[in-house]
Amino acid sequence: xxxxxxxxxxxxxxxxxxxxxxxxxxxxxxxxxxxxxxxxxxxxxxxxxxxxxxxxxxxxxxxxxxxxxxxxxxxxxxxxxxxxxxxxxxxxxxxxxxxxxxxxxxxxxxxxxxxxxxxxxxxxxxxxxxxxxxxxxxxxxxxxxxxxxxxxxxxxxxxxxxxxxxxxxxxxxxxxxxxxxxxxxxxxxxxxxxxxxxxxxxxxxxxxxxxxxxxxxxxxxxxxxxxxxxxxxxxxxxxxxxxxxxxxxxxxxxxxxxxxxxxxxxxxxxxxxxxxxxxxxxxxxxxxxxxxxxxxxxxxxxxxxxxxxxxxxxxxxxxxxxxxxxxxxxxxxxxxxxxxxxxxxxxxxxxxxxxxxxxxxxxxxxxxxxxxxxxxxxxxxxxxxxxxxxxxxxxxxxxxxxxxxxxxxxxxxxxxxxxxxxxxxxxxxxxxxxxxxxxxxxxxxxxxxxxxxxxxxxxxxxxxxxxxxxxxxxxxxxxxxxxxxxxxxxxxxxxxxxxxxxxxxxxxxxxxxxxxxxxxxxxxxxxxxxx
Amino acid sequence: xxxxxxxxxxxxxxxxxxxxxxxxxxxxxxxxxxxxxxxxxxxxxxxxxxxxxxxxxxxxxxxxxxxxxxxxxxxxxxxxxxxxxxxxxxxxxxxxxxxxxxxxxxxxxxxxxxx
Numbered sequence: 001x002x003x004x005x006x007x008x009x010x011x012x013x014x015x016x017x018x019x020x021x022x023x024x025x026x027x028x029x030x031x032x033x034x035x036x037x038x039x040x041x042x043x044x045x046x047x048x049x050x051x052x053x054x055x056x057x058x059x060x061x062x063x064x065x066x067x068x069x070x071x072x073x074x075x076x077x078x079x080x081x082x083x084x085x086x087x088x089x090x091x092x093x094x095x096x097x098x099x100x101x102x103x104x105x106x107x108x109x110x111x112x113x114x115x116x117x118x119x120x121x122x123x124x125x126x127x128x129x130x131x132x133x134x135x136x137x138x139x140x141x142x143x144x145x146x147x148x149x150x151x152x153x154x155x156x157x158x159x160x161x162x163x164x165x166x167x168x169x170x171x172x173x174x175x176x177x178x179x180x181x182x183x184x185x186x187x188x189x190x191x192x193x194x195x196x197x198x199x200x201x202x203x204x205x206x207x208x209x210x211x212x213x214x215x216x217x218x219x220x221x222x223x224x225x226x227x228x229x230x231x232x233x234x235x236x237x238x239x240x241x242x243x244x245x246x247x248x249x250x251x252x253x254x255x256x257x258x259x260x261x262x263x264x265x266x267x268x269x270x271x272x273x274x275x276x277x278x279x280x281x282x283x284x285x286x287x288x289x290x291x292x293x294x295x296x297x298x299x300x301x302x303x304x305x306x307x308x309x310x311x312x313x314x315x316x317x318x319x320x321x322x323x324x325x326x327x328x329x330x331x332x333x334x335x336x337x338x339x340x341x342x343x344x345x346x347x348x349x350x351x352x353x354x355x356x357x358x359x360x361x362x363x364x365x366x367x368x369x370x371x372x373x374x375x376x377x378x379x380x381x382x383x384x385x386x387x388x389x390x391x392x393x394x395x396x397x398x399x400x401x402x403x404x405x406x407x408x409x410x411x412x413x414x415x416x417x418x419x420x421x422x423x424x425x426x427x428x429x430x431x432x433x434x435x436x437x438x439x440x441x442x443x444x445x446x447x448x449x450x451x452x453x454x455x456x457x458x459x460x461x462x463x464x465x466x467x468x469x470x471x472x473x474x475x476x477x478x479x480x481x482x483x484x485x486x487x488x489x490x491x492x493x494x495x496x497x498x499x500x501x502x503x504x505x506x507x508x509x510x511x512x513x514x515x516x517x518x519x520x521x522x523x524x525x526x527x528x529x530x531x
Numbered sequence: 532x533x534x535x536x537x538x539x540x541x542x543x544x545x546x547x548x549x550x551x552x553x554x555x556x557x558x559x560x561x562x563x564x565x566x567x568x569x570x571x572x573x574x575x576x577x578x579x580x581x582x583x584x585x586x587x588x589x590x591x592x593x594x595x596x597x598x599x600x601x602x603x604x605x606x607x608x609x610x611x612x613x614x615x616x617x618x619x620x621x622x623x624x625x626x627x628x629x630x631x632x633x634x635x636x637x638x639x640x641x642x643x644x645x646x
Contacts, residue, residue, distance in 0.1 A: 151535060154599040154601070154602075155599045161547075167538075167547055171545070174538060195536070198536060205541060206536035
């Protein structure tokens with residue numbers, strides 16, 4: 001029985017092996033499963049890493065492209081945008097960058113570059129402006145010197161040919177001055193000239209003399225009474241009006257008039273400049289209105305080439321003095337520019353009858369266009385205050401001014417009162433050629449009133465008292481007119497003027513001042529009666 | 532001293548040649564009207580306003596207006612052409628008549644006082 005033994009042995013061996021295998025197999029299996037799982041995990045991680053690598057490569061490419069875009073497109077656009085605001089600076093190439101940190105960093109670069117460009121531009125423009133300020137100041141002074149020289153020549157020689165050339169020079173000089181003033185105002189300086197208080201119609205007429213083809217300007221004065229611009233703003237008003245007129249004349253046809261109207265407003269005065277020119281489009285109106293506010297800083301580089309200084313200069317002066325200028329299409333399809341001057345820059349000028357409302361009336365009095373009268377607070381209630389303040393010499397006297405209504409007698413207590421040119425007629429005319437020599441042989445020459453009058457203005461020089469223009473509306477209105485103005489009696493005028501002077505002195509004496517000599521005179525009584 | 536605001540050429544529109552050549556510095560001007568017509572130019576109005584109170588030689592009108600004589604001549608000859616002015620040649624000096632001595636003394640005193 002060999003075989004069963006062998007079979008048993010095999011069986012035993014097989015069993016042992018089976019048992020051994022049964023004992024050892026499961027851990028092995030677990031190991032294999034574990035290994036397989038780790039391999040899977042590693043594969044997954046590898047895939048993720050590969051993905052991230054490719055993503056990083058893609059982002060790198062994108063950043064390169066973005067930086068190239070920034071350098072080649074966005075920065076030049078930014079530089080252009082600072083000169084021409086209508087050019088749009090493009091955004092990032094990839095929209096996904098816009099919200100991220102990289103996009104924010106790139107935007108910071110742009111912001112810093114913008115700031116640097118603007119600072120540098122302001123610095124360069126400021127340097128250019130200060131150079132222009134210096135140059136125009138010097139040139140303006142020289143132009144004024146030339147104006148004085150030309151004026152002296154004009155007064156010295158009365159040859160028509162010479163006068164024509166000199167007037168042409170004068171006109172050229174005025175236009176140069178206008179451009180210089182506009183330039184320096186744009187560059188942040190003032191008008192460069194200070195005037196005394198000046199009547200508004202005078203300022204407008206003066207402004208019209210500074211532009212080409214001033215003969216096309218029609219000035220209509222609708223002011224119910226004379227209004228003067230305060231001294232600090234007078235020249236600036238002239239500069240503003242001159243620029244408005246220059247615009248109007250330049251942009252309308254040479255055969256068309258430019259209408260200027262002066263109007264009173266509730267709390268100021270208004271100058272309206274109306275042209276029938278080519279007008280402006282909506283963009284130009286927008287730009288003009290932006291400049292006219294004077295709020296934004298003016299850059300010479302923004303004003304075009306050659307720089308259009310008009311509206312920019314007006315805007316600067318508006319901001320400085322509180323004027324307001326508005327532009328709108330006119331009824332003639334041109335431009336209607338309205339300059340409003342606030343009441344605190346205005347003085348009501350008393351002393352003369354209200355001027356004719358329609359015809360251009362450039363000056364208030366016949367003889368003294370810039371007569372200093374007492375400043376009257378500007379209130380818009382018109383006609384009554386004029387008489388109240390102008391016709392009472394006693395109320396004017398404490399201010400030290402000779403009232404405008406009265407002619408030559410200067411109050412004794414105010415010998416230094418400004419004497420308008422009208423009151424000092426030149427005596428270059430030989431006395432022997434006087435048309436009425438009988439007046440020289442004055443039988444009442446020793447009369448104190450006549451002496452006071454003769455010696456009042458020009459330190460003792462005898463003056464012809466006849467035929468002197470005597471702007472006295474009151475006398476003309478209240479005394480019967482002489483039969484012939486030409487043959488008016490000089491003694492009568494002398495006695496009336498003397499009586500007036502004594503009355504003034506008496507009025508002063510009554511309010512406590514040092515009494516002046518008050519000789520009794522018949523004319524004194526008649527003078528008081530006539531009041 | 533206030534700087535000039537309105538240049539002389541504005542008053543005449545740039546003209547410097549009068550339409551009359553009879554005018555002189557001493558020509559006596561007199562208004563031919565009682566009131567200033569509204570239709571006149573500003574310069575014409577100013578001249579007439581000055582002359583409404585009496586006759587004056589042209590040079591004095593120019594001094595009142597602070598205008599050069601050549602421009603006043605233009606304005607005046609315009610007014611003369613339109614009939615608003617009466618123009619008279621200056622009265623010739625009388626050789627035989629000496630000026631009043633008292634007056635001359637006053638003139639001398641005044642001139643000395645000016646110094």
